[in-house]
Amino acid sequence: MSKTILITGASRGFGKLWAEAFLKRGDKVAATARNTEALADLIATYGDAILPIKLDVNNRDESFAAVAKAKEYFGSLDVVINNAGYGLFGTIEETTEAEARSQFETNVFGLLWVTQAALPIFREQGHGHIIQVSSVLGVVTLPLLGVYNASKFAVEGISETLAAEVKQFGINVSLIEPNGYSTDWSGASATQSQPLEIxxxxxTAFAESGSQEGFWGDPEATSEAVLKLVDAENPPLRLFLGKHTLPWAKQVYADRIAEWEAWDDVAVAAHGN
Structure with missing residues (x-):
């Protein structure tokens, strides 16, 4: 049975790949982008099955209007994928106030506005699936991406809480957590803080780690996983994408638990009774 899907940030990268994968199999897609001209090829191929919507997710009113437009055009809405976002490269010390605020406006608040807009529709229908494109960097961290890491940690907290709140309404929530992929996330889509020589x-070490053979995943290979997630009767809260994610997360969490256990006597004593 075909689904109606709204996906933000659909002009390139994961967003466009997944939009096309949905359209190919007969789903209907509301595709939002700041520049809808980038969707011209999909419109030419799939016609009325795709609804292009110009949207800056930083604008809360526009976000609500976009979701309402998708529902009105297609008559229903089954899935919302919050994919819009970008990477900010720079150490914590190098990051300016404007850069930090802009990162959170898009990656966190933009996602929040679209999510809030979809919830009343899903509650009324008694079903719906909200999928947040987070990152493995919402579970673990890397240097030079501190504010980006923080934005994805925020997405994780919002989404895990939301899942508990809306399950009663028949609404599912999932987080997609990719490792590094060969999209333009670290290229044209990214922002770079003014570097300090220190x-x-x-x-240099960061760049060398990313130059290893097999480090970057193939974006095309993610589409099948996303289709399976959308079709799942009981979708997971978190879905890792890529071969590096689970081993990395397991090691980091093992280290965290070991440290917490080492300090547990201090923690328990601090309870006071």
Missing amino acids: YNGLR
């Missing part, structure tokens, strides 16, 4: 060694 961190050049760290930047």
Whole structure:
């Protein structure tokens, strides 16, 4: 049975790949983008099955209007995928106030506005699936991406809480957590803080780690996983994408638990009774 899906940030990268995968199999897609001209090829191929919507997710009113437009056009809405976002590269010390605020406006607040807009529709229908494109960096961290890491940690907290709140209404919530992929996330889509020379060694090591063979995943390979997630009767709260994610998360959490256990006597004593 075909589904109606709204996906933000659909002009390129994961968003466009997944939009096309949905359309190919007969789903209907409301595709939002700041520049809808980038969707011209999909419109030419799939016609009325795709609804292009110009949207800056930073604008709360526009976000609500976009979701309402998708529902009105297609008559229903089954899935919302919050994919819009970008990477901010720079150490914590290098990051300006404007850069930090802009990162959170898009990655966190933009996602929040679209989510809030979809919830009343899903509650009225008695079903719906909200999918948040987070990152493995919402579970673990890397240097030079501190504010980006923080934005994805925020998305994780919002979404895990939301899942508990809306399950009673028949609404599912999932987080997609990719490792690094060969999209333009770290290229044209990214923002770079003004570098301080003192961190050049760290930047060199970071670049070298990403140059290893097999480090970056193939974006095309993600579409089948996303289709399975959308079709799942009982979708998971979290879905890792890529071969590096689970081993990395397991190691980091093992280290965290070991440290927490080492300090547990201090923690328990601090309870006071």
